Amino acid sequence: MRPEKKYLVQEVSEQLAKSEYVFLTDFNRLTVAETAELRGQLAAQNAEFHVVKNSILNTAIKEREMPCIEDALDGPTAIVVGGPNPSEVAKVLIKFFKDREKVEVKKGVLGDKTLTKDEVEALSKLPSLDELRATFLSLLNTPATQMVRVLIATPQGILNVLQAKADKDGGAE
Numbered sequence: 001m002r003p004e005k006k007y008l009v010q011e012v013s014e015q016l017a018k019s020e021y022v023f024l025t026d027f028n029r030l031t032v033a034e035t036a037e038l039r040g041q042l043a044a045q046n047a048e049f050h051v052v053k054n055s056i057l058n059t060a061i062k063e064r065e066m067p068c069i070e071d072a073l074d075g076p077t078a079i080v081v082g083g084p085n086p087s088e089v090a091k092v093l094i095k096f097f098k099d100r101e102k103v104e105v106k107k108g109v110l111g112d113k114t115l116t117k118d119e120v121e122a123l124s125k126l127p128s129l130d131e132l133r134a135t136f137l138s139l140l141n142t143p144a145t146q147m148v149r150v151l152i153a154t155p156q157g158i159l160n161v162l163q164a165k166a167d168k169d170g171g172a173e
Contacts, residue, residue, distance in 0.1 A: 012052055012060040019081035021110045027078040029102040041092050047083035072107035086110055090124035
């Protein structure tokens with residue numbers, strides 16, 4: 001392999017190594033301005049969009065022993081890597097591509113699992129990590145809150161009955 005290709009394979013391999021996921025997209029009909037816009041939206045999620053030659057990507061994937069995605073390496077391919085939250089990155093991609101109706105996600109890899117286009121779209125519909133944390137915390141707090149309400153309800157009920165009786169007795173005089 002020529003030194004230039006080795007360098008490119010090494011660069012792509014480093015990009016793949018720094019991310020727990022990779023999304024393969026078609027970029028064939030994107031303009032330069034649209035690509036810059038997409039890169040900006042992905043940068044907000046700490047993700048990156050790179051146009052990669054299929055042969056270079058295929059070699060890097062084999063070197064990293066990633067799941068097989070060779071069937072998605074037809075036509076122009078770009079990769080999206082990085083960012084701590086793959087579902088948020090998938091949301092950006094899916095929304096951008098649906099708004100433009102030009103390109104689409106071909107495939108994805110999350111950890112050791114290969115994702116189809118439909119699975120990437122399902123990933124994009126998941127709540128954000130912050131929303132999941134908030135939901136989880138509310139689930140943990142619910143039993144404690146309900147227990148406190150039960151413990152407080154009995155004395156309050158007795159006080160309400162006594163107060164009502166006192167009002168009734170006080171009003172009779």
